[in-house]
Each structure stands twice: as structure tokens, then as C-alpha cells.
């Protein structure tokens with residue numbers, strides 16, 4: 001979150017190396033995750049529907065930023081991207097072991113899941 005105590009903290013008087021850029025992106029991702037946590041907490045803490053709507057919208061924008069930064073990190077460091085993919089595969093394997101295909105929702109299941117009470121009247 002904000003580091004306003006030292007207004008020069010973010011200033012760097014040189015171009016950073018690729019390794020430093022990778023570290024900076026990791027730090028940026030952490031900042032986005034923290035922002036999501038804080039916006040979500042504030043949205044949950046208020047009953048004001050206007051504030052809740054705006055805070056939730058901003059929170060969701062931060063989630064998109066995480067996705068952008070993760071993709072940038074994978075581009076900058078393909079070796080790290082392989083570790084991320086390993087983690088994804090491990091979770092998929094564990095879900096298969098549990099017989100839970102729920103996280104890999106097929107298009108057919110999605111359309112069924114999106115049906116409303118009204119759609120139950122359809123034949």
C-alpha cells in the first residue's frame with residue numbers, strides 16, 4: 001500500500017536490469033494483491049451501496065492488473081512461467097484424483113449453470 005512517508009522511494013536514477021525488472025514486477029503483483037484485499041475489506045465493511053459498487057469495481061480492476069502483470073512476468077521470465085504451469089498441472093492432477101472436474105467447466109456445464117429459475121420452465 002502507500003509508501004508516502006518517503007516521497008523519493010520509487011525514484012531510481014538509472015535504468016534497471018532485466019533481473020531487477022522481474023523483481024519489480026513481482027513486487028507490483030504483491031501490491032495489486034494487497035489492493036484487492038483492502039478494497040474487498042472496505043466493500044464488505046460498508047452498507048453504502050454506492051461505495052460498495054465502486055469499491056468492488058476497483059477491486060475487480062486490480063484483479064485484471066494481477067493478470068496483466070502475471071502475463072508480463074511470464075514473458076520476462078519463461079523459466080518462471082514453467083514453474084507456474086507446473087503448479088497449475090499439480091492442482092489439476094489433484095482435482096482429478098478427487099474426481100472433481102468442477103474447476104474445468106465445460107461450455108455445456110456453464111450454460112446449465114447459468115440457467116435461472118425461469119429457465120427451469122423451458123423444456
Ligand SMILES: [Fe+2]
Nearest residue numbers: 032061062065
Ligand atoms: Fe492496479
